[in-house]
Every structure is written in structure tokens, then in C-alpha cells.
Amino acid sequence: MKLIVRHQTIYSYATATGRVAMRLKLTPVDTPAQRVLDWQVLVNDDRLTGFRPNSYGEMEAIWVCHSPLTHAAIVAEGLVETQDRHGxxxxxxxxxxxxxxxxxxxxxxxxxxxxxxxxxxxxxxxxxxxxxxxxxxxxxxxxxxxxxxxxxxxxxxxxxxxxxxxxxxxxxxxxxxxxxxxxxxxxxxxxxxxxxxxxxxxxxxxxxxxxxxxxxxxxxxxxxxxxxxxxxxxxxLDADDAAPIRGSVTVAGDICIDADVRIAQAEEGMEQRQLQRQQQQSTPPIPGAG
CATH class of the missing domain: 3.10.620.30 (C8orf32 fold)
Structure with missing residues (x-):
């Protein structure tokens, strides 16, 4: 089965931030039960490429911004082929x-x-x-x-x-x-x-x-x-340790979080379209902000 996913999380800050730091575990890896065909993570429309394998064999990255922000929009999206291995x-x-x-x-x-x-x-x-x-x-x-x-x-x-x-x-x-x-x-x-x-x-x-x-x-x-x-x-070790997004922020006032996950079975030909989209991206990826 091929699954297409779009996971968006928007952090809105009541006042401009002084500093934002986030640990992102938002990139799947190949396992016997899944094969990653195409995946990207964007933060405020900039592609994040600083993902590295951690000790668990999974990918994570740190995104830091020292400039004032009113919001941080994180989007993880891609195409993954999965198979049933009875758990x-x-x-x-x-x-x-x-x-x-x-x-x-x-x-x-x-x-x-x-x-x-x-x-x-x-x-x-x-x-x-x-x-x-x-x-x-x-x-x-x-x-x-x-x-x-x-x-x-x-x-x-x-x-x-x-x-x-x-x-x-x-x-x-x-x-x-x-x-x-x-x-x-x-x-x-x-x-x-x-x-x-x-x-x-x-x-x-x-x-x-x-x-x-x-x-x-x-x-x-x-x-x-x-x-x-x-x-x-x-x-x-627990849900906190496995959280897709964890972070800290220097800000006065409230923080509003809006999360939206959409997942569907990919249609025929979706893999080729995803690969074409990836190849046609003209904006070079950057590792983060700040």
C-alpha cells in the first residue's frame, strides 16, 4: 500500500518571539515494513535538510531561529510504501x-x-x-x-x-x-x-x-x-521521548497550536508525480534559520 501524508503544525505566538528551538522527529526511515519514496519537511516554507540519524536509527533535526517570529508553520509531507508484516x-x-x-x-x-x-x-x-x-x-x-x-x-x-x-x-x-x-x-x-x-x-x-x-x-x-x-x-521510552515535535520558545503571552494530519492511500501514478515534483523544485534546500 502507498500512503500519502501531509502533517501541518502551526505555532502562533501572541507576541513576537525572541528565540525558538525545536527538535523535529518528522522524517520516516526505511524498515522491513515501509519504504520511503519521497519526503520533505518545511519550516515557514523553507525546506529543512539537517536531519541526521539518532541512536535509535531514526531521523531528527534541530531548527533554531533567533529572529522575531509571530508564527512557525511546520509541514511534513511525502509518500511511503508500506506492507503488512503482521506486526x-x-x-x-x-x-x-x-x-x-x-x-x-x-x-x-x-x-x-x-x-x-x-x-x-x-x-x-x-x-x-x-x-x-x-x-x-x-x-x-x-x-x-x-x-x-x-x-x-x-x-x-x-x-x-x-x-x-x-x-x-x-x-x-x-x-x-x-x-x-x-x-x-x-x-x-x-x-x-x-x-x-x-x-x-x-x-x-x-x-x-x-x-x-x-x-x-x-x-x-x-x-x-x-x-x-x-x-x-x-x-x-514514552510518548514525550517519541514526540514528532518538541521545543522551547522565548515569548511573552500565549501560544496557540493548530495541528492537522491528512493521510490517504495514494492513487496510481502518485509515486511518479511525487518524484517529478521533487526534481522540479527550483529553490535550493537550506538547513534551518538563525
Missing amino acids: VMGHLNGRVDPRYFLRETRLTRPSEAIAAMARTLPTGGGPLAMLHALSAAVVDAVQYRAGVTTSDTSAADAFALGAGVCQDHAQIFIAAARTLGVPARYVSGYLLSGDGDTLHETHGWAEAWLPDLGWIGFDPSNRVCVTERYLRIASG
Whole structure:
């Protein structure tokens, strides 16, 4: 399947900024489940080319502007070919030992209730069956409900509340898996659901590590392992670590954030048109501002 994506985030500042610095994890990489055909990231209409591989084997860049700004418009867009591997991502590139993802963070520290849930999982079918059971147990215990948690809500708090969204489900899964000695991490990316052009926010899910299979993607919110409808962008110890955009700004007054993600299955011939567009760009890319 070929997915075409446009992800726009606009930061509007009530007063002109003194300095803006952003870490951007907005460029996907090739994996056994996806192949990047065309991709670009623009900041205020300038193409950003300063992306470099980090220790996870993923791409990130730092964008800094010292000039006064009233807004920062970030657009990531491109074309990626995906395939269904029944959730098995395999042994992805990266310099970090999988055991690193046994580390707790504030957002993924397990409560006793989460640990107790993990201890009740059946183990007779082996570790993979146990992880499937864990994914189902998370969404059985925590109803999907928008607006009751925030990006700062921890796995323990969402589990106690019994409601949350994809970020909460993924972080609870991660917290429980780590109590079982299974390395697990958060993944941010995009999900195509339904037919035709759709409007979405970014999506979040989890990956767990088994030595024989490598990384396996689980989406508890949708009760599935990841399929060709998922486009992987970045990973981390928790949702904050895997966030596509993180930054700091020197500004007085309010900051308004408007995000819009559009993802659709590409039509026939879209790949060639995307490559032609890329070749015809006359403006040379620049690494950033400031």
C-alpha cells in the first residue's frame, strides 16, 4: 500500500518571539515494513535538510531561529510504501541495546495495579501470546475516551481512571510489558482508517522486543498488531521521548497550536508525480534559520 501524508503544525505566538528551538522527529526511515519514496519537511516554507540519524536509527533535526517570529508553520509531507508484516518489524537499525527500553520514566512507571494486571496474564502460549493477551487486557481495563487525559497523564493515572486515548493505552502496555522483563517502547506515526481522504491526528502505539522476532508493533486501542495502514515515524521510552515535535520558545503571552494530519492511500501514478515534483523544485534546500 502507498500512503500519502501531509502533517501541518502551526505555532502562533501572541507576541513576537525572541528565540525558538525545536527538535523535529518528522522524517520516516526505511524498515522491513515501509519504504520511503519521497519526503520533505518545511519550516515557514523553507525546506529543512539537517536531519541526521539518532541512536535509535531514526531521523531528527534541530531548527533554531533567533529572529522575531509571530508564527512557525511546520509541514511534513511525502509518500511511503508500506506492507503488512503482521506486526513484526524485525531487527531495526539502531545503536541502542533493546534492554535500554526496560527503563521506567515518569509517564511509564507502573502502578501496583498495572503490575497486578500483568501478573494475571496467561503464559502457557509463550511470550508472543502473552503480549497479545496484554494488549487485549489494556483496552479491556481502560475504555477509549477522548478528552479525559492529557499528554502529561501517566500510565498509572490513566489506568486508575479507567479511560484514555491511544497514548494512554500504549504507555500502559509499555509499563506492564517492562514489569514482565520485556523491553517495550512508544511509537509515534500515522494511521489510515476507513476509505479515501481522511483527517486524523498523529497516532501512537507500542513495540515490544522478543529476541527471536525483534520488534513487534501492538496497537491496543484498535486491538491489532500494526498493519500496512500504519506509517512509523519515531520511537522512544514514552510518548514525550517519541514526540514528532518538541521545543522551547522565548515569548511573552500565549501560544496557540493548530495541528492537522491528512493521510490517504495514494492513487496510481502518485509515486511518479511525487518524484517529478521533487526534481522540479527550483529553490535550493537550506538547513534551518538563525
